[in-house]
Each structure stands twice: as C-alpha cells, then as structure tokens.
Amino acid sequence: MTISIRSSTVSVAGFRFAGSRAGIKKSGAPDLALAVSDGAVAAGGVFTTNLVQAAPVIVAAERVRKGIARAVIANSGCANACTGEEGLEATRATTAALARAIGAADAEVLPASTGVIGALLPARKIVDAVPALVAELSADGADRFAEAILTTDRGPKVAHARGQIDGRSFVVLGMAKGAGMIHPSMAPHATMLSFLFTDAVAGGAALTRALGRVADATFNQASVDGDTSTNDTLIALASGRAATAPGAKGELHGAVEEACLGVCEELARKMVADGEGAEHMVEVRVSGVATDEGARQIARTIATSPLVKTALFGKDPNWGRLLSAAGRAGVPFDPSCARISIGDVAIVDKGRAVGEAREVEARAIMASPSYGIDLVLGDGPGRARYLMCDLGMGYVRCNAGYRS
Amino acid sequence: MTISIRSSTVSVAGFRFAGSRAGIKKSGAPDLALAVSDGAVAAGGVFTTNLVQAAPVIVAAERVRKGIARAVIANSGCANACTGEEGLEATRATTAALARAIGAADAEVLPASTGVIGALLPARKIVDAVPALVAELSADGADRFAEAILTTDRGPKVAHARGQIDGRSFVVLGMAKGAGMIHPSMAPHATMLSFLFTDAVAGGAALTRALGRVADATFNQASVDGDTSTNDTLIALASGRAATAPGAKGELHGAVEEACLGVCEELARKMVADGEGAEHMVEVRVSGVATDEGARQIARTIATSPLVKTALFGKDPNWGRLLSAAGRAGVPFDPSCARISIGDVAIVDKGRAVGEAREVEARAIMASPSYGIDLVLGDGPGRARYLMCDLGMGYVRCNAGYRS
Numbered sequence: 001m002t003i004s005i006r007s008s009t010v011s012v013a014g015f016r017f018a019g020s021r022a023g024i025k026k027s028g029a030p031d032l033a034l035a036v037s038d039g040a041v042a043a044g045g046v047f048t049t050n051l052v053q054a055a056p057v058i059v060a061a062e063r064v065r066k067g068i069a070r071a072v073i074a075n076s077g078c079a080n081a082c083t084g085e086e087g088l089e090a091t092r093a094t095t096a097a098l099a100r101a102i103g104a105a106d107a108e109v110l111p112a113s114t115g116v117i118g119a120l121l122p123a124r125k126i127v128d129a130v131p132a133l134v135a136e137l138s139a140d141g142a143d144r145f146a147e148a149i150l151t152t153d154r155g156p157k158v159a160h161a162r163g164q165i166d167g168r169s170f171v172v173l174g175m176a177k178g179a180g181m182i183h184p185s186m187a188p189h190a191t192m193l194s195f196l197f198t199d200a201v202a203g204g205a206a207l208t209r210a211l212g213r214v215a216d217a218t219f220n221q222a223s224v225d226g227d228t229s230t231n232d233t234l235i236a237l238a239s240g241r242a243a244t245a246p247g248a249k250g251e252l253h254g255a256v257e258e259a260c261l262g263v264c265e266e267l268a269r270k271m272v273a274d275g276e277g278a279e280h281m282v283e284v285r286v287s288g289v290a291t292d293e294g295a296r297q298i299a300r301t302i303a304t305s306p307l308v309k310t311a312l313f314g315k316d317p318n319w320g321r322l323l324s325a326a327g328r329a330g331v332p333f334d335p336s337c338a339r340i341s342i343g344d345v346a347i348v349d350k351g352r353a354v355g356e357a358r359e360v361e362a363r364a365i366m367a368s369p370s371y372g373i374d375l376v377l378g379d380g381p382g383r384a385r386y387l388m389c390d391l392g393m394g395y396v397r398c399n400a401g402y403r404s
Numbered sequence: 405m406t407i408s409i410r411s412s413t414v415s416v417a418g419f420r421f422a423g424s425r426a427g428i429k430k431s432g433a434p435d436l437a438l439a440v441s442d443g444a445v446a447a448g449g450v451f452t453t454n455l456v457q458a459a460p461v462i463v464a465a466e467r468v469r470k471g472i473a474r475a476v477i478a479n480s481g482c483a484n485a486c487t488g489e490e491g492l493e494a495t496r497a498t499t500a501a502l503a504r505a506i507g508a509a510d511a512e513v514l515p516a517s518t519g520v521i522g523a524l525l526p527a528r529k530i531v532d533a534v535p536a537l538v539a540e541l542s543a544d545g546a547d548r549f550a551e552a553i554l555t556t557d558r559g560p561k562v563a564h565a566r567g568q569i570d571g572r573s574f575v576v577l578g579m580a581k582g583a584g585m586i587h588p589s590m591a592p593h594a595t596m597l598s599f600l601f602t603d604a605v606a607g608g609a610a611l612t613r614a615l616g617r618v619a620d621a622t623f624n625q626a627s628v629d630g631d632t633s634t635n636d637t638l639i640a641l642a643s644g645r646a647a648t649a650p651g652a653k654g655e656l657h658g659a660v661e662e663a664c665l666g667v668c669e670e671l672a673r674k675m676v677a678d679g680e681g682a683e684h685m686v687e688v689r690v691s692g693v694a695t696d697e698g699a700r701q702i703a704r705t706i707a708t709s710p711l712v713k714t715a716l717f718g719k720d721p722n723w724g725r726l727l728s729a730a731g732r733a734g735v736p737f738d739p740s741c742a743r744i745s746i747g748d749v750a751i752v753d754k755g756r757a758v759g760e761a762r763e764v765e766a767r768a769i770m771a772s773p774s775y776g777i778d779l780v781l782g783d784g785p786g787r788a789r790y791l792m793c794d795l796g797m798g799y800v801r802c803n804a805g806y807r808s
Contacts, residue, residue, distance in 0.1 A: 328456075
C-alpha cells in the first residue's frame with residue numbers, strides 16, 4: 001500500500017468549494033469558507049475537550065452524530081465562543097440560510113468558527129454573503145476555502161493524499177488553520193479547524209472513530225502554546241464517488257485511514273511550523289521510560305516549557321532546561337542515564353554534557369527551520385513524540401495586541 | 405497576635421552574614437553568600453520535587469534531616485545541577501572548607517546553588533574565597549548576603565517580621581532570589597533559594613514541617629514561567645536567642661509560623677513581580693467550584709497560560725482567554741455562570757461580556773504594576789489563588805540568550 005502526500009489541494013469527486021469576504025474581519029481579508037457535496041454524504045467529526053465550547057462546536061458535534069452531511073460553512077474573524085444562547089442562535093441562522101440556498105436540511109450543514117472569543121457571530125453578514133458564495137462554488141475552489149479560514153496564520157495549510165484500494169484510486173484532501181491557541185485535545189479527541197474531504201467510501205460513525213485515532217496520533221501531539229482552544233474541530237466528509245471497497249467490520253478501510261493520517265500529520269506540522277511568530281518546528285522524541293504514556297507526558301512538558309521554547313528561539317542547545325523540564329513531568333527515570341541529541345549531534349551522555357564542540361555543532365542545526373531533539377532516558381519500552389515550536393518576540397507581538 | 409512585615413533586612417541575634425565576589429559569575433558581580441550562627445542551631449528545610457535535583461539540594465536535604473546546622477553557603481552563577489558525582493564532590497569540597505574555617509562539622513554546613521544548569525561548580529574559586537568571606541561576617545551583613553544570591557533578578561528580595569510571644573519579641577528575616585524558572589513545587593514542598601533566620605525558639609523537625617505548610621501557602625502558589633527548578637530550596641535556621649516559648653506538641657509556635665508565612669508571602673510577591681522581564685504582578689483568585697484543589701488547578705492553568713500572560717503584557721482584558729484557560733483545566737464548572745473582575749471592575753457576568761465601557765476601565769487597572777483578577781465560577785465552596793506575571797519581550801530577551 002503506497003500513500004503519497006502532497007502539500008497542495010486537489011479536486012475531490014463529489015465536492016465543490018468556495019471562499020469569500022463577508023466583512024467579518026475588519027481587515028477585509030477572506031473570512032467565509034464553504035464546502036458543499038453533490039448529495040448527502042458520510043460525515044464524521046471530533047471536537048475540543050475544553051469545557052468551554054463555542055456555539056459552532058456545540059451545533060456541529062450534535063449534527064455530526066447522525067453520520068451524514070451536505071455542507072461545511074466555516075468563518076474566521078470571530079470564534080462565537082462564550083456567547084451563550086444568542087451565539088447558538090447566530091450559528092443556526094447562518095446554517096439555515098445555507099441549507100435553504102442549497103436545498104439541504106438544516107441538520108446537514110456543519111458550522112465552524114475561529115477568531116476572537118467573546119464576540120457574537122455577525123450572522124447577518126454571513127447570511128447576506130451566502131448567495132454569492134454558493135454561486136461561486138467550484139470543483140477547483142479548495143484554495144479559496146483554505147484561504148478564508150485563516151486568522152493569524154502566515155499562509156494556508158493544505159495537503160492531499162492519493163491511495164489505491166484493489167486498483168481503485170481515491171484521494172483525501174485536507175485543509176487547516178491554526179497558528180495560536182494550539183494544543184489540541186479532542187475527543188474522541190479533536191484540533192483547530194481542519195477539514196478532510198475524500199471520494200473514498202466510508203460510514204459516518206467509522207469516520208468519527210478513525211478521526212479520533214488520527215487526531216490522537218497527529219494534532220493531539222502538537223503544541224504551539226499549550227492553550228487548548230474552545231473551537232477545535234476536525235471534520236471529514238466522504239462522497240464515496242471513488243467506489244472503493246469499504247473497510248472490514250464497519251470500520252474505515254485501512255488505506256483511507258492511513259491517507260487521513262498522512263494528511264493530518266502534514267497539516268499538524270504546517271500548523272506548528274506556522275505557530276504564532278515561530279521560526280523553528282521541532283519534533284521532540286522521548287524514549288526509554290516505562291510506558292508510552294509516561295514518555296508522552298515528558299514530551300508534552302518539554303513542548304510547553306517557556307524556558308525550552310525561548311532557548312530554541314535563541315538557538316541555544318540548553319540541555320539543562322530540557323532535562324529539568326523532563327524532571328518535573330512526574331514520570332520516573334534516572335537522570336544519570338539520560339542521552340540527548342539535537343539532530344544527529346549527541347550533546348548529553350549519561351546525564352552529563354559531551355562537550356563544547358558538540359554544542360557548537362548543535363547550534364548550527366538549531367538555525368534550521370525544522371529539526372528533531374531526542375531524549376533517551378533509560379532502556380524502558382515507552383516512547384512518544386511531540387511537535388513544538390520556539391517562543392520568540394513574534395509570539396509576544398502577535399498576542400499582546402491580538403484584539404486591538 | 406500582631407505580626408508586622410517590613411521589606412528590609414534586620415539583624416537577628418545569633419547570626420552573622422557576608423556576601424562577596426568569588427569569580428563564579430563572568431560579570432564579576434557578587435556570587436557567594438554566607439550565613440553563620442554562633443553555635444549549632446535548629447534547622448529545617450524543604451526542597452524541589454523535580455526528579456532532577458542539583459548536587460547542593462541532594463547534600464542539603466540529607467544534612468537538614470538532622471535538624472541542626474551552623475551555616476548556609478550559597479552561590480549564584482552556577483546551579484551545579486546535572487553534574488553527577490563530580491558535582492557532589494565539588495559541593496562537599498566547598499562545605500568542608502567552610503566547616504574548617506568556622507570550626508564546625510561538615511554536616512552542619514548547608515549548601516545552595518543557583519545559575520546555569522549543567523556547569524560544574526568551580527569549587528576551587530569558592531574554597532579560595534572562604535577565608536576572606538568568613539573574615540567579613542557581621543551581624544548587619546544580611547544585605548550583602550541577599551545581593552550575592554541573585555542571578556537574573558532586578559534587585560534583592562528581603563523581608564522581615566517582628567512578633568511577640570508572651571511579651572518576648574522575636575524576629576524572622578527572609579532573603580530570596582528568583583526571577584526565572586519559577587514555579588516552585590517543594591516537598592514536604594519547596595521554592596527558589598529562600599533563607600529564613602529567626603531568633604525564636606524552634607526544633608529542626610518542627611521547622612521543616614512548618615516550612616512545608618508555609619511553602620504550600622506561598623511559593624507553591626506562585627509562578628513566573630511554569631518551570632520548576634532543579635535547585636528550589638527553602639531553609640530556615642533558628643537560634644533560639646529570643647528565648648520565646650516553644651510551640652505545643654513539638655510543633656513550631658503559631659506566632660513564629662505566622663511570621664514565617666508573612667515573610668514568605670512577601671518574598672513570593674517580590675519574586676513574581678521580578679519575574680524575568682515582567683511588568684505586572686497579578687493575583688488570580690478562583691472561587692465557586694466544588695473544591696479548593698479544583699480551584700487551585702484552574703488558577704494554576706490560568707497562571708501558566710502563555711495567551712493569558714501575553715494579554716496581561718498587552719494590558720488587554722481578554723476574558724475569553726481567561727475563560728478558555730479555565731475550561732481546559734479539567735475541573736467542572738458552568739461557563740454560563742462565570743463572573744470575572746479585573747481589580748474591582750466586573751467585565752463578565754453570567755459568562756457574557758458586560759460591555760465595552762467596563763473593558764476600558766479594566767485596561768486602566770491593567771496598567772498598574774500589581775492588581776488582582778477574580779473568577780467566580782459558581783456557588784461551590786472551593787477557592788484558591790495564584791501569583792502570576794505577564795510574559796513580554798523582556799522574558800524572551802532574557803531567556804533566548806541566557807547562557808551566552
């Protein structure tokens with residue numbers, strides 16, 4: 001089974017896309033995205049585990065349980081979170097307008113929002129923009145969709161995978177946004193706004209279960225700032241137009257899940273690399289402790305340590321901060337056995353510095369936009385990884401004046 | 405019982421202090437501090453819970469268990485953490501030199517270190533500096549002690565309390581350092597480097613138990629960056645020279661514990677206010693959830709949220725970030741009941757914004773160096789508070805180039 005991943009959009013049989021300006025963002029940038037299927041299709045989704053859930057999350061999570069959908073309408077510029085009953089009404093007004101325009105049932109439209117928390121969704125602006133948006137729908141409109149969901153992102157995040165099942169080709173297209181408030185924790189597990197569209201055959205419930213596993217292996221191991229959003233959403237729609245064989249026992253076919261995993265891994269990496277103000281995307285790999293769970297706890301603690309993150313910004317192979325963060329994760333290991341490498345340069349062996357020369361080599365690696373850090377903390381079987389980024393002036397600049 | 409707290413040093417019967425330059429810091433700033441008692445006195449201490457413990461922590465924690473000590477020797481400029489057996493030998497060499505110089509037993513000298521992790525303590529420099537340092541000891545040398553333990557601090561952190569027991573006066577002097585890697589978690593619970601000296605009567609074991617409670621109520625509810633150090637240390641020495649009545653049942657007298665609590669609260673506030681690059685010290689108070697523990701978990705999550713911290717830096721009453729951070733703390737509450745105030749200005753009621761005018765008032769409060777934020781999340785009895793600071797350009801500047 002060969003799955004190839006590409007960092008671009010592609011058309012997906014059965015879906016049309018559009019993106020436009022509804023005036024939600026003060027900047028006038030694109031802020032309304034639409035994806036519509038030719039008929040009702042299988043749908044799955046996983047959402048934020050934050051106790052505070054935005055109105056669109058509440059609505060989409062309820063609707064996706066039926067396992068079918070016709071459309072996704074997503075806006076940037078306003079999260080519609082912490083907006084109470086009024087927020088729910090605003091979200092429902094926009095999905096109702098879209099449902100009328102495309103001849104679908106209300107419950108077949110899945111909403112998503114991202115932007116400032118606490119501001120009410122300007123439903124009127126969206127309702128007014130719907131007719132023109134629907135008129136612009138096209139099979140090759142995915143790039144406009146991807147553009148319209150961005151907030152503080154430096155650019156769109158798209159990827160697609162092609163796979164085959166018994167000689168039949170299928171495609172999975174993924175589009176995501178996310179630069180800040182990124183520390184997804186979705187349940188079954190979910191992320192930022194990420195949307196998958198495939199022409200493979202799938203059932204709605206099987207899609208949701210597969211998305212849970214995929215999110216857990218990708219977005220839920222990625223962190224920009226440790227802050228889990230109120231709006232994290234991962235939705236997948238499957239048109240079945242590729243007429244691929246279904247999976248066994250009511251589950252998603254393994255090849256399709258693998259393609260979804262590949263696309264989401266690519267999107268997660270793009271998100272972290274585009275962390276607010278970030279200059280480096282780093283994969284921290286922890287191994288040698290007793291359990292995978294323990295390793296993940298250590299990787300997460302390192303990934304969210306401000307001292308580690310500022311050291312990465314400063315291109316400083318400050319292994320003492322790495323080891324200190326590992327030591328406060330609450331997971332047992334013997335520090336005197338620790339080995340730490342940056343890229344392929346070992347800087348710590350048996351818990352002690354290898355030497356200045358190695359740190360100079362490590363500094364050179366830390367200048368690159370993407371590299372790995374390995375911590376081997378013993379000879380236990382537990383292992384995990386986390387995608388993280390540095391914390392620099394750009395992050396502060398971006399977030400100290402976010403609402404103004 | 406009236407305990408008065410002052411932000412200055414004071415002489416404490418039975419103790420002499422000194423501080424000098426041993427050449428550990430490249431800058432040539434003071435880096436070696438010494439406190440010596442006239443004879444063996446009661447001693448207690450609590451230390452970091454980080455799995456990675458610096459050599460001086462290992463040595464001091466072992467020695468303090470005996471409950472008596474003669475001296476504290478503390479250096480800045482080098483943490484002597486992650487330095488293995490060699491590090492332990494270096495620490496022991498310095499305490500042995502001091503023990504010889506003052507005619508004490510090795511085990512009566514308590515070491516403490518702070519500075520860069522991973523560098524070996526330059527024991528030779530300290531041993532060479534000991535004779536002159538001992539010669540400089542004086543009853544009014546506390547300010548020089550306080551100066552010599554600083555690293556990235558903007559200035560010394562000192563406080564003292566005066567109290568009375570049955571007409572007998574006693575004093576508690578506290579000196580601390582700490583600006584970064586501040587998120588103490590000490591066990592029985594301990595902090596950054598903090599030293600208390602009192603002339604009250606106390607037993608060593610009772611002191612340690614009291615310090616555990618005091619640290620839990622002060623330093624362990626304070627965070628600069630969420631990173632718990634490898635070197636956190638809170639040590640107290642009691643000369644008994646004030647001849648105050650001992651506490652009941654082998655415990656520290658309540659008045660002395662109250663004085664220690666007052667001094668540590670003052671030191672904790674100074675530490676957070678002097679958080680690396682910080683411009684605002686904020687006390688976050690959470691109430692209305694089911695348990696104190698739950699309230700503390702929420703307060704801690706807010707206190708360590710990069711998005712909340714950058715909003716404080718930007719003087720932005722971004723309550724959505726406060727509520728979102730509370731929502732991901734894993735503690736149940738009803739967001740639609742939330743009330744949030746900044747200073748005495750209510751900006752959120754029943755989970756919704758009160759209005760623009762209030763946020764303008766809140767912005768004005770957020771310009772001050774110190775203020776409080778209250779989150780009332782229901783009508784449960786659980787309550788807690790956390791001392792936190794903002795995260796701004798100064799923090800990044802300080803930590804991106806820390807070792808260079």
